[in-house]
Amino acid sequence: MANGTLANEVSYLEYQGKHKGIMGWLLSVDHKRIGLMYLMAILIFFFVAMTLGVLMRLEMLTPGETIMKPSTYNSVFTLHGVIMVFLFIIPAIPAVFGNFMLPIQIGAKDVAFPRLNLFSWYLYMVGAVLAVFSLFVGEGPADTGWTFYVPYSIRSAQNVTLTTMAAFVLGFSSILTGLNFVVTIHRLRAPGMTWFRMPLFVWGLYATSWIQVLATPVIGITLALIMLERFMGIGVFDPALGGDPILYQHLFWIYSHPAVYIMILPAMGVVSEILPTFSRKDIFGYKQIAISSLGIALIGYLVWGHHMFVSGMSDTSRIVFSLLTFLVAIPTGVKIFNWVATLYKASIKFSAPLYYVLGFIFIFSIGGLTGLVLGALATDIHVTDTYFVVAHFHYVMFGGMGIMFFATMHYWFPKVFGKMYNEKIAVIACTIIIIGFNVLYFPFFIMGYMGMPRRYYDYLPQFEGWHILSTVGSWILVSGIVFMFGNLFYGLLKGPKAAVNPWGGTTLEWKVPSPPPLENFDEIPVVTGGPYVHDKPTYIMHPGKEGINTNGGPKTINQEAAL
Amino acid sequence: MSEHTQTGEITAAQAAHSEEHGQAHAHQVSYGTYFMVWLGLVALTAVTVTIAGIQLGSLTLITAMLIASVKTALVGYHFMHLKYDNIIIKVFVLVCLVIFLTFWVLTFSDLSFR
Numbered sequence: 001m002a003n004g005t006l007a008n009e010v011s012y013l014e015y016q017g018k019h020k021g022i023m024g025w026l027l028s029v030d031h032k033r034i035g036l037m038y039l040m041a042i043l044i045f046f047f048v049a050m051t052l053g054v055l056m057r058l059e060m061l062t063p064g065e066t067i068m069k070p071s072t073y074n075s076v077f078t079l080h081g082v083i084m085v086f087l088f089i090i091p092a093i094p095a096v097f098g099n100f101m102l103p104i105q106i107g108a109k110d111v112a113f114p115r116l117n118l119f120s121w122y123l124y125m126v127g128a129v130l131a132v133f134s135l136f137v138g139e140g141p142a143d144t145g146w147t148f149y150v151p152y153s154i155r156s157a158q159n160v161t162l163t164t165m166a167a168f169v170l171g172f173s174s175i176l177t178g179l180n181f182v183v184t185i186h187r188l189r190a191p192g193m194t195w196f197r198m199p200l201f202v203w204g205l206y207a208t209s210w211i212q213v214l215a216t217p218v219i220g221i222t223l224a225l226i227m228l229e230r231f232m233g234i235g236v237f238d239p240a241l242g243g244d245p246i247l248y249q250h251l252f253w254i255y256s257h258p259a260v261y262i263m264i265l266p267a268m269g270v271v272s273e274i275l276p277t278f279s280r281k282d283i284f285g286y287k288q289i290a291i292s293s294l295g296i297a298l299i300g301y302l303v304w305g306h307h308m309f310v311s312g313m314s315d316t317s318r319i320v321f322s323l324l325t326f327l328v329a330i331p332t333g334v335k336i337f338n339w340v341a342t343l344y345k346a347s348i349k350f351s352a353p354l355y356y357v358l359g360f361i362f363i364f365s366i367g368g369l370t371g372l373v374l375g376a377l378a379t380d381i382h383v384t385d386t387y388f389v390v391a392h393f394h395y396v397m398f399g400g401m402g403i404m405f406f407a408t409m410h411y412w413f414p415k416v417f418g419k420m421y422n423e424k425i426a427v428i429a430c431t432i433i434i435i436g437f438n439v440l441y442f443p444f445f446i447m448g449y450m451g452m453p454r455r456y457y458d459y460l461p462q463f464e465g466w467h468i469l470s471t472v473g474s475w476i477l478v479s480g481i482v483f484m485f486g487n488l489f490y491g492l493l494k495g496p497k498a499a500v501n502p503w504g505g506t507t508l509e510w511k512v513p514s515p516p517p518l519e520n521f522d523e524i525p526v527v528t529g530g531p532y533v534h535d536k537p538t539y540i541m542h543p544g545k546e547g548i549n550t551n552g553g554p555k556t557i558n559q560e561a562a563l
Numbered sequence: 564m565s566e567h568t569q570t571g572e573i574t575a576a577q578a579a580h581s582e583e584h585g586q587a588h589a590h591q592v593s594y595g596t597y598f599m600v601w602l603g604l605v606a607l608t609a610v611t612v613t614i615a616g617i618q619l620g621s622l623t624l625i626t627a628m629l630i631a632s633v634k635t636a637l638v639g640y641h642f643m644h645l646k647y648d649n650i651i652i653k654v655f656v657l658v659c660l661v662i663f664l665t666f667w668v669l670t671f672s673d674l675s676f677r
Contacts, residue, residue: 254670305669
């Protein structure tokens with residue numbers, strides 16, 4: 001057990017508890033160390049999946065076989081999707097930065113269930129190992145695409161079972177993390193931190209966590225049914241046995257569409273953190289942004305059918321799902337307009353995190369608006385299963401969540417590691433990434449509109465120029481990413497020491513040392529105002545010294561006394 | 564390590580919760596009640612199996628789901644002690660049920676309109 005005083009004399013990186021060295025990390029239940037363990041694992045998988053993506057683009061450089069055979073291409077795009085979606089995009093911001101920042105932002109010393117938190121990381125690693133293992137055993141890696149659509153996934157001789165098992169286990173990790181965060185936000189907020197005093201990143205995590213808890217079990221059961229179909233032929237999905245393959249698509253997308261919001265809501269939360277910090281003003285429309293997170297989570301549950309417009313679903317359902325899909329644009333629009341309004345007449349300080357955010361707003365707006373093309377029945381039929389869809393979801397997933405993951409790393413890097421990176425190089429890398437991203441993916445919209453089908457190994461000569469341009473874009477993008485990580489890594493090793501609050505942020509993480517001590521706070525702070533107030537302090541960091549009684553949790557604190 | 568650090572902070576909340584918990588579970592359920600509920604579940608399973616062999620057309624799915632819902636309610640209410648839990652737990656279960664019902668209606672309405 002840690003001595004409280006001693007534990008807070010050193011940072012969480014230096015603290016030596018019962019276990020030393022690597023075991024001090026692998027057995028740590030400190031939310032910050034667990035967050036960093038997620039970061040390490042997630043970055044490894046990101047680089048693996050990125051390499052697979054680059055290989056796919058290289059294959060598409062010329063028509064016909066360039067560097068791999070058609071069956072290899074099928075496995076490569078499946079693995080690229082599975083690793084990116086399940087091992088990087090879904091867990092990246094919640095598991096890494098949610099774990100690290102959530103307790104600090106709400107004034108707690110850890111999450112509600114620290115041991116469960118560590119268990120979630122181990123589950124994540126088991127799922128990841130199973131996914132990697134599926135590459136080398138049986139008849140080779142799955143070739144179904146990340147959607148595992150039946151009946152092909154039931155009949156494929158490739159290693160579908162192990163890959164679905166990996167996703168199944170990863171789902172449990174996600175559920176437990178979501179559960180932990182919901183309880184943490186309900187029970188461990190600092191005295192005075194009412195719901196509408198929570199930072200918007202916490203609101204994003206809260207909405208995300210509910211989706212993780214309520215929707216992930218659906219994919220777990222669905223993937224388990226695929227395994228049962230393969231082993232026992234139970235006939236739920238297999239039309240040859242009287243099953244319904246469209247039912248599979250319903251069940252798959254009941255989870256996987258809300259999963260898009262699991263990916264994007266925490267990213268949107270970080271946008272709402274970075275903008276007020278670098279605008280030097282309170283965020284515009286705090287309550288609207290907070291409630292729109294819940295709105296997106298709620299409506300996002302009901303729109304899954306737009307992935308199935310050409311699957312043979314009934315016309316009535318298509319119309320209903322199309323209508324519901326358009327409704328999601330409303331809370332998303334609320335966020336975008338409020339973010340832009342925050343920048344209006346602000347004292348903007350341009351810095352790498354803000355550049356990423358501006359890139360995000362530009363790219364995500366393209367992704368969102370092209371989503372409306374896919375949500376409308378008539379236009380969707382024209383571009384379904386073409387590169388247009390691939391472009392759309394890369395603009396939303398990578399352009400949205402991926403770019404914001406980079407922004408998040410830059411924003412909280414000084415706090416997490418206590419070091420600074422080279423700002424100039426960070427901005428150059430950001431510029432290269434955003435240019436490379438658009439050169440890589442924008443041609444997909446054009447090719448898709450022209451009729452280039454997704455997942456095809458070969459193509460007609462008329463698409464060659466666009467494919468070459470796109471492949472060159474992939475090289476630019478990767479160069480930017482390598483440049484960016486190189487800069488961060490150099491900053492980690494040789495960068496100057498970071499101040500407590502290098503950006504002038506107003507939320508609680510900027511009130512504790514960089515890097516934070518093991519227990520985050522010497523005393524649980526008292527919150528007296530909103531999270532983005534720049535002109536007066538809204539936290540009492542040592543309430544004990546000021547004679548304020550904080551016993552009784554957030555609901556019993558006397559706000560007036562605190563003020 | 565840090566689980567220790569939680570202690571000071573959640574003591575008050577934990578105490579309140581323990582009190583509620585204690586009150587909520589101050590109940591005795593007889594073996595007879597459990598046995599009767601179990602018998603009910605077995606009977607409903609028998610009904611499900613029997614009905615599966617009868618051609619009810621579009622009513623088949625609804626009937627099966629209704630029986631399954633009654634069984635779920637019995638398990639939740641008695642075996643999982645929902646009957647004795649405080650209101651917030653019941654509200655959360657209700658929210659989950661509404662979400663599940665929404666999934667179900669949207670999915671199976673597709674089947675009926677196809």
